[in-house]
Amino acid sequence: MTALMGLSGAGKTTLLDTLAQRINIGVLLGGLYLDGCPLPQSMGRRTGFVHQNDIHLDSSTVREALQLSARLRRPESISLEEKMTHVEVIIKLLEMEDIADAVIGVPGAGLNLERRKRVSIGVELAARPDILLFLDEPTSGLDGNSALSIVQLMRKLSNAGQTILCTIHQPSSQMIELFDSLLLLIPGGKTTYFGPLGPRCKKIIDYFARHTRPCRDTENPADYLLEVSSSTETDWFQIWKESPEFLATQEQLQDILQEKEDTSLSGSDKAYAVPYLEQLRVVTRRAFINYWRDSDYVLGKVQLNIWMGLMNGLTFLQLSNDLADSRGRMFSIFVSVITGPVLSLQIEPRFIILRDQFLARENESRVYHWSVFTISALLVEIPFTLLGGLIYWLLWHYMVGYYYTSDRAGYAFLMYELYSLFVASLAQLTAALFPTVLAAQTATGFVWLVVNTFNGPLSPPPLTPRGWRWFYSISPLFYYIEGIGTNAMHALDITCEGSEIQIFKAPLSETCASFAAEFFNMSNSTGYLINPDATDQCEYCSYADGDQYVSAFCPP
Structure with a gap:
């Protein structure tokens, strides 16, 4: 000593x-x-x-913290029963029987400093360091x-x-x-x-x-x-x-x-004591327990999706098929993707807490490989992300009045769940690139500004300066908007109300249909005549169906 x-x-x-x-x-x-x-x-x-x-991971109990160290840092040749027995011996040695099943918590709201120090020593002793x-x-x-x-x-x-x-x-x-x-x-x-x-x-x-x-x-x-x-x-x-x-x-x-x-050393000389899949299983299980015990995080994710889904659904409640509501159908889709920054700001602190735990202690101690941490952090987010996406989609899709048929609704549901996974992965990528929560959340605003600017509705590709059009080719969100927008608008018959009708006069001795025939024969023409047989004032609607309307947002 x-x-x-x-x-x-x-x-x-x-x-x-x-x-x-x-x-x-x-x-x-x-x-x-x-x-x-x-x-x-x-x-x-x-x-x-x-x-x-x-x-320490604040949601782990004392026994769980020691057991994870014993499972992953002692050789696989040692049985699980022997590892767990050793953990109990360490708990008794450190006189922690009374707090063995207590959650470690954070300083000031968990174990006191002396007990936290005993846990720190116990975690290392559970690995039975022979050097x-x-x-x-x-x-x-x-x-x-x-x-x-x-x-x-x-x-x-x-x-x-x-x-x-x-x-x-x-x-x-x-x-x-x-x-x-x-x-x-x-x-x-x-x-x-x-x-x-x-x-x-x-x-x-x-x-x-x-x-x-x-x-x-x-x-x-x-x-x-x-x-x-x-x-x-x-x-x-x-x-x-x-x-x-x-x-x-x-x-x-x-x-x-x-x-x-x-001189010879006993024991295996491998960098990691147990196989990769065992590392992944144990670390992923711990990550799920951590999420499950943090009810504030899970309930916060559910509440965010409920309130944002209600806001979108009630704003565009049961849209009709006139031209103004057709714009509302597309803009509601755009509103559904600007939820990304809010959800990202919730995900990033959780990822950074787990990452700091890994880098500060577990990486240097060769508890498990860095890719195990990355995969487990992604896997644990998937069920909670999919649950949040389901809640948002149910409140939004049917309230707005999109197609109810199973094929159209099912496609929209699949696309929105994929979008939810994209949000989670982009949030974790952003968090992984920055050292602190504040830095990651500051960068999130810029990342989503770029992503949402070039997703289609805000700045359609034909109207975007050429120097930026390349971004549409690599933006997953543009393909999401294109797919779910087409699904929502395909075969939708658009009607124009009085204020939406454009009026022009036909020459003498010609009907509206004959005068506009050359325009409608053009490949990129849209809309239809409301009174094609009229010979005086011709009434024109800009779009005949949702397919024509969506084409305005796609590259020529």
Whole structure:
């Protein structure tokens, strides 16, 4: 049980992250060895790493969090029964029997800080790390009693055979004496001491007392070490390099490296412990449980679709087949797709919460592959998205008065469900490209502005500047509008009311039909004459049916 200690800025966390292979900035020099051998591929999942900030899925229970770690980080050769038995042993070891089935929750509305820290340690122990357990500031944010309780727990684990390396900042005298060894750093990442503490820290105190004042009887050894090592008058790094303790550590290191050929690691060296399909099954199940327990999210999705469906349906309630209502039929379809931004803003925070959980802990620990997270995030959205799409379509389609026949209504239903899936996937794509919820939601406005501008009704392709017409070819929403619009308007006989009729005069001795015959013989002509036999005022309706009307929105 080794402590990594030093003043702020000494590089404690940087060193810990480097040793745990969790650092991806800067240039790494030197070598990393485990028992004299290069680090195995399985290093990530065979070591535990307890973050300073306890990162958990708030909807999981304590037992479920430990069980997921045991299922995915222990080799598949170990039976499920043995894994679950080990989880129960860890729960008892950490004295969490009373909260085993409690939902972890969020800070301030769930488990307290000490219990969250115990869960963090338990999640790593459930994987039964046979190499190392790293802890980054495990006592940060805890009161004195809670901090001591956590360090005593670590001592208990160490006595049971677990190798532990942890960073710690200004521990009490009771806590520092529970450690076996200490690595003391000064700013710049330079070592001032590395070795055993000795009973009541006597060995390290004697080392520093040779070069500076002795530690007073009533003084906390940790405070003493930090105080004397912070002195700029003494070059502690040079003193360490010239000390017999340094030479002893170098000799020990050389002995270990020379014996590396005879060292072998037990267990599989695969990066991931279980097969891909098992990863997908377990992670997807957890995602569904997470959604199911978050009733606010599910009910919010249902309510959004209810209110938006009612607003659209009641605005265009039971449209007739006159020209004005034909425009309403098409515009109602456009209104049905501007719901996309609202639904996206609801989906994105959920995706980012799951992604941050994965990136912060599960990715580095090789719990499961990144594609498993992506697929599970998509799969869990599908049933809730389809349910929301069904509710919206039922309220909208029949209230507006589109065709009720099974083939036409069925096609419209299928298209709207596909549109709902498009919204969910586009929202998750946008969320995946940005680091925070705020950034993703800011970008969502621009993304949907472009998508909805070029979906057809707002700016038909013939009326769009040539430089932008290419976008219609790649926009799924344009094909959706084209398909569902044609389905809604096909074979719809359009009639013109009085204010919609256009009037022109026919020349003398000609009927309206003969005078307009050349126009109606043109391939792109639309509409019909209401009084073709008249010889004076001719009444013209711009569109004869819905097919002619829809053609105005399609490319020539």
